[in-house]
Amino acid sequence: MKTHPNAEEWMSFLYQETSSDQTSELDAHLRQCAECQRQVAQWRGSMASLEAWKMPSAARRQRRAAPVLQWAAAAAVVLAVGFGVGRMTSPSSARLQQLEMSLRAEMETKLAAGRAEMAASLDRRNAEMAPAVQAAAGEAAKREAEALLVKFAKSLDGQREADRDAFVAALRNLEERRATEFATLRKDLDTLAVNADDGLSRTHETLMELASMAQPPATDPR
Amino acid sequence: MRRVQADDDAQAFAQLMERWQGPIQGLCTRMVGDAHRGEDLAQDVFTRLYSRRKTYEPTAKFSTFLWRIALNICYDELRRTKRRREFSLDEPGDSDIAIEFEADGAAPDQRMVEGERADAVRRALVELAEPYRVVVVLRHYEGLKFREIADVLGIPEGTVKSRMSEALTQLGQTLNPIIAEDPEPQKRAPRANERLLI
Numbered sequence: 019m020k021t022h023p024n025a026e027e028w029m030s031f032l033y034q035e036t037s038s039d040q041t042s043e044l045d046a047h048l049r050q051c052a053e054c055q056r057q058v059a060q061w062r063g064s065m066a067s068l069e070a071w072k073m074p075s076a077a078r079r080q081r082r083a084a085p086v087l088q089w090a091a092a093a094a095v096v097l098a099v100g101f102g103v104g105r106m107t108s109p110s111s112a113r114l115q116q117l118e119m120s121l122r123a124e125m126e127t128k129l130a131a132g133r134a135e136m137a138a139s140l141d142r143r144n145a146e147m148a149p150a151v152q153a154a155a156g157e158a159a160k161r162e163a164e165a166l167l168v169k170f171a172k173s174l175d176g177q178r179e180a181d182r183d184a185f186v187a188a189l190r191n192l193e194e195r196r197a198t199e200f201a202t203l204r205k206d207l208d209t210l211a212v213n214a215d216d217g218l219s220r221t222h223e224t225l226m227e228l229a230s231m232a233q234p235p236a237t238d239p240r
Numbered sequence: 241m242r243r244v245q246a247d248d249d250a251q252a253f254a255q256l257m258e259r260w261q262g263p264i265q266g267l268c269t270r271m272v273g274d275a276h277r278g279e280d281l282a283q284d285v286f287t288r289l290y291s292r293r294k295t296y297e298p299t300a301k302f303s304t305f306l307w308r309i310a311l312n313i314c315y316d317e318l319r320r321t322k323r324r325r326e327f328s329l330d331e332p333g334d335s336d337i338a339i340e341f342e343a344d345g346a347a348p349d350q351r352m353v354e355g356e357r358a359d360a361v362r363r364a365l366v367e368l369a370e371p372y373r374v375v376v377v378l379r380h381y382e383g384l385k386f387r388e389i390a391d392v393l394g395i396p397e398g399t400v401k402s403r404m405s406e407a408l409t410q411l412g413q414t415l416n417p418i419i420a421e422d423p424e425p426q427k428r429a430p431r432a433n434e435r436l437l438i
Contacts, residue, residue, distance in 0.1 A: 025405035026398050033379060035386060060416070064408040067415040068380050070357035071270070071365070 022054055023047060032061055244293050257286055263382055264310050270377045271314040272321070273366040281317055285310045307384075307392045311374060318370065357418070364414040372407035375400055 030036045031044045269278025378384045390397040
């Protein structure tokens with residue numbers, strides 16, 4: 019065997035991942051090597067120390083939940099007892115069916131009678147009220163037609179008034195526009211006349227100037 | 241997992257959760273050193289598992305797929321915690337961390353001692369560098385074989401074993417003096433910033 023097994027081999031040994039042959043070999047070395055004994059003892063100490071930090075086990079978690087479970091169990095027992103007592107003291111199912119059937123028959127009979135009575139009462143009431151309803155309907159229709167005519171006439175008058183106002187306003191507008199246009203035209207004509215007059219004066223002056231320049235000098239006939 | 245992947249079978253997913261809730265929560269709790277945060281992270285793991293169900297290759301081992309998701313979520317959380325600490329005035333380790341430990345039927349003084357030991361282990365684990373911590377958690381607490389850990393982490397099996405030996409050495413240096421001493425339970429009280437949930 020070699021001098022000392024290395025750390026990797028010891029790790030496999032300590033965590034029981036070695037074959038039986040390797041285990042025997044390492045065991046044999048450990049028995050006779052003080053240095054390896056110290057080293058392995060230190061590692062084992064560390065491994066043992068790590069055990070001090072345990073996680074809560076499932077059993078402990080269950081114990082934590084135990085009060086809740088106890089209450090739930092108690093509630094379930096109470097419910098079960100209540101259900102049983104109820105079942106025991108209640109009538110049998112056959113009796114219940116019989117009761118239900120008789121009640122249903124009785125209710126159906128009463129409902130049919132009530133329906134027939136209500137229909138007859140409605141017919142009588144209709145027959146009694148028919149003439150009055152017809153008369154009232156004729157009167158009401160007449161009043162309604164009159165009201166509609168009055169309303170139509172009023173709306174027609176209003177429409178006419180509005181049309182007349184609109185027509186007058188349009189005439190006034192047209193007249194004002196015509197006056198404005200006349201004033202503008204007159205102003206334009208004045209401007210044109212002034213400009214024409216000015217142009218004529220300047221033309222006259224130019225002609226006079228040209229005439230004076232074109233006159234031949236005076237010559238002696240002799 | 242195939243039923244979840246192909247048919248979106250809610251019942252099958254519930255069974256998966258029931259089977260894996262404990263191990264995943266254990267991994268998350270021990271990686272971040274906080275039981276309550278571990279619970280939340282375990283929920284995140286199952287949420288992510290469901291959202292990524294279509295990416296699972298049935299040829300791969302489901303447990304490897306799930307452990308990887310869980311570890312990625314733990315690493316994200318550790319990075320966030322580290323950033324928070326960098327911007328915080330608190331000393332590392334002064335955070336309000338709850339420890340939950342078992343003390344079935346033990347006397348109050350015994351519970352206190354166990355609580356202190358559990359806290360010492362938690363602190364020692366949190367102080368380990370992540371590559372060592374993850375190996376310890378997966379091998380020692382979750383019981384994965386070294387070969388399986390190598391698959392999950394994508395590193396050679398020999399590297400996993402050498403990291404494990406180094407982690408145990410470092411833990412021994414921190415923990416053996418604390419665990420070896422036999423404290424007087426009556427004279428010791430929990431520190432003010434510890435919450436011991438019994």
